[in-house]
Amino acid sequence: MGVRFGYQGMIDDDFVEMHHHSVSNILQRGGTILKSARSKDFRTAEGRKKAVENLRKHNIDAVVAIGGDGTFRGATELYDEYQIPFVGVPGTIDNDLYGTDETIGYDTALNTAMEAIDKIRDTADAHDRMFLVEVMGREAGFIALETGIATGAELILLPEAVKKIEFIKDSLKEVFKVQRRSSLVVVAEGDQTGGALNLAEKLQDDFGKYEMRVSVLGHLQRGGSPTSHDRVLASRLGSAAVEALLNGHYNVMAGVINDKNALTPMHKTWSEKKSINFELLELAKVIR
């Protein structure tokens, strides 16, 4: 059985029977055939009770929950309150879940953001331009760090490595000094400057003579046909989640660590902090 619209659909009894052919020809599509929603009702005890009643009505023994930390916290509540066996599958573009090297959707988001910035770069050969591009990542700079390197950004701003505005200005002045015609700054939305638009304002006084171009990539990073890496990861974790349930491993998340399947207790996926790769952060400096 599939549950549409997440926990809200579990409460609203929006269940749909799924067969072998239900997933034919969906590998190459972005988005989700089960759709998604935020559920206020689920935050209430009545809501969760209704959800469990529906699971029982449909004779559902166990649930595979696909999502990020919100989804997993919900699963943990149902497990704690009603002992519903859950296994989590990390499906979020932000890659900020502990217990897996990469989350499903992250590699696709990286490539989508990179291709958008490539297109912006194509016009960057004109004189005296400054491109500020904001990518997703509220709490963590995974996307900004990798796409920054992948697009040869002159500066990458992350929540994990806060820079003073004076440092940012000095770095940019140096960039223009060594004869580059234009510069590209990649900013994570969660950076302390408050995103690309705020940053542009702060730079206005010192860099007013440059044409400033701000792009906020936004939701387009959430769509697009998945990459090979993401499809293989999703197939792998889906299979691992079912196996975990069959083997009686409940309230864990299925992940891949060093190319091996691994199970992590659900609560650790959000309580432990997954760090960006600081080797890459060093690399970004070297390349600049």
Added chain:
Amino acid sequence: MGVRFGYQGMIDDDFVEMHHHSVSNILQRGGTILKSARSKDFRTAEGRKKAVENLRKHNIDAVVAIGGDGTFRGATELYDEYQIPFVGVPGTIDNDLYGTDETIGYDTALNTAMEAIDKIRDTADAHDRMFLVEVMGREAGFIALETGIATGAELILLPEAVKKIEFIKDSLKEVFKVQRRSSLVVVAEGDQTGGALNLAEKLQDDFGKYEMRVSVLGHLQRGGSPTSHDRVLASRLGSAAVEALLNGHYNVMAGVINDKNALTPMHKTWSEKKSINFELLELAKVIR
């Protein structure tokens, strides 16, 4: 000879010799190998005098000017003041030049904008969302109209067909009434609402319960590998421009009308108004 950075390079003597192999393997690349710039100097009589001196120094008989109406006005000035033979080639993504069915870059921009909106759409199956996407087009709604149809937008806002905010609100209410979960509005940047961000504000009061997502596609529409259509058109018009010069047709723009090469007096390309296809505007209504 190629002139880098447009009229500014003509003034600064930024000329580069070009050979057969100078253009090898560039067909598939976005941007321009000759780069571009805006030139304040060219607006002065001294600037233009310097430009012409440089042309003469390099024994240049005639110029092929690639660009939009700014480029063509500049060419016309040099032609009027110094009788430099010019032929224009329409290179602008906005498609707003009279004398050619399509400008070089327009088809690529359409597809780039469309693919970005497709990715936004991929996440549109969630409940109660409203996506406002701003595409390029300051004076004309060519891009908004075609990408709006191509992505199945519920509403398309163009400079050519001004809508009262009340009309916009009523249309959107209707859309949500007929059970669609989300709606997509494509807005030309030159629309009188002042772009997608302004529109979002105006809709806030009536549609606050919907999650509103605003995307401003911006400069990414100017890059990307050209489409087949644009490559063939560019090859065709480049060849037609040279032929025109050889045949003594000066101060005209080379274009394609109804799949035939056509020359149009330069000044007409901006003084005459090229209209969007109103059949398509009707079609957009029918489809909605």
Added chain:
Amino acid sequence: MGVRFGYQGMIDDDFVEMHHHSVSNILQRGGTILKSARSKDFRTAEGRKKAVENLRKHNIDAVVAIGGDGTFRGATELYDEYQIPFVGVPGTIDNDLYGTDETIGYDTALNTAMEAIDKIRDTADAHDRMFLVEVMGREAGFIALETGIATGAELILLPEAVKKIEFIKDSLKEVFKVQRRSSLVVVAEGDQTGGALNLAEKLQDDFGKYEMRVSVLGHLQRGGSPTSHDRVLASRLGSAAVEALLNGHYNVMAGVINDKNALTPMHKTWSEKKSINFELLELAKVIR
């Protein structure tokens, strides 16, 4: 109502009710939700009788037939034998239907073939290589001509412009003489040399010292997300077909000629010959 698997589905009663939402989120997908099939049964009188009985059973007044000349000949038979009102919509990547400037799918196939050849070109900077790429086009060279220009092919071989093998060899020798490291030949599958593999054999003796790489693009040209151009054309012709039926225009094909909707008697779409653009053929020579 939709009929799945074409005339075979009409015979097998494979009808499906379609609503507004049946076509939601399909604009960006390649292939066809109604699927397709070749039907031997339809070539028999009994088969066609059964098809018409099913149309009547479902109270179907008129049919929009999407396809190429096979589809349209079938429609014409049903019209002649049973007076079933038909309007045709040109859906074929080959672009070889008279009565429309472009068929639906042609622009997508051009871009798909071009992108594949671009990737082959990326490796073409090595010494002494010859790439022979076969694209679709059994009777007509539309795809080969445009993708040949769009990818800067050194030679383009079309059914419409038969070349002696000696001419082909001489042209290629000239190419290698002017210092190019590699050469690219685009061949239409219907070219008289018998396709890229046969051509490679014929060149073996004279060009054995070059590494020869043959690619047969094949069916991948039939898929992929449609271009903006194709989506707008499809929306336009679908609407035009319905309008034609409402206005009592039967057994015609809806097409676009010089950016205006146009109806053409069905039989003319295959009996009249649509020609490639010979201006483009000249251009290909100039560019080489």
Added chain:
Amino acid sequence: MGVRFGYQGMIDDDFVEMHHHSVSNILQRGGTILKSARSKDFRTAEGRKKAVENLRKHNIDAVVAIGGDGTFRGATELYDEYQIPFVGVPGTIDNDLYGTDETIGYDTALNTAMEAIDKIRDTADAHDRMFLVEVMGREAGFIALETGIATGAELILLPEAVKKIEFIKDSLKEVFKVQRRSSLVVVAEGDQTGGALNLAEKLQDDFGKYEMRVSVLGHLQRGGSPTSHDRVLASRLGSAAVEALLNGHYNVMAGVINDKNALTPMHKTWSEKKSINFELLELAKVIR
């Protein structure tokens, strides 16, 4: 300094000075700006002597060699015979080098092959079709295995897991039995059946009633704009190679193992066997 056309260029003195700006705006391009060639001369003692003389003439202390096992064997010869310090960077789409989890180009090739197969799949909804797609991989099935999973292939044939033709036929008969309309087989070029064309012949007798479509993707897998993953990997390994040389680590390959930089003695990269992930092979069976 850059050496163009590999060892052949080293012999022919085809050296080119490189600066900071020599690599500007190349991150997004497929192929190689230094070009490549096979060198017969290098296999002779005189050839290698000439190569070393040129290295000395240009005061080159150390070399970073980018390529596969042929490149690394050449480097080892120069190191053994003339003590030229070498560090290797794994640049090959085949992923068959020991000492790194992934080679540069592999992820791009995966996605390129996958996107091509996706397009073939788009037309797969017709009745009774069998698609045989051959991907690169002479000695190893890395590409076939991952793209097979990523495209939901019904059968994947690898050099590592030889199947009797009877097994292949039985598997395909089962596929068609469970009501699938079409089937997709992904074959590594090095599979013992001799590639997709040979396989098609062997299946002809038993599956003649199905329309068989063979695609040989060939060289297009070698091109295309690199993925984010490959760009980051390349930046990382380029930097690691320089660091290794500075630290006096010679005749090693720089790789990434479990997301950490790692050096491996050059000769081990080809003498040790890197295995495909057998967990993935199991997964492919489960999914089928």
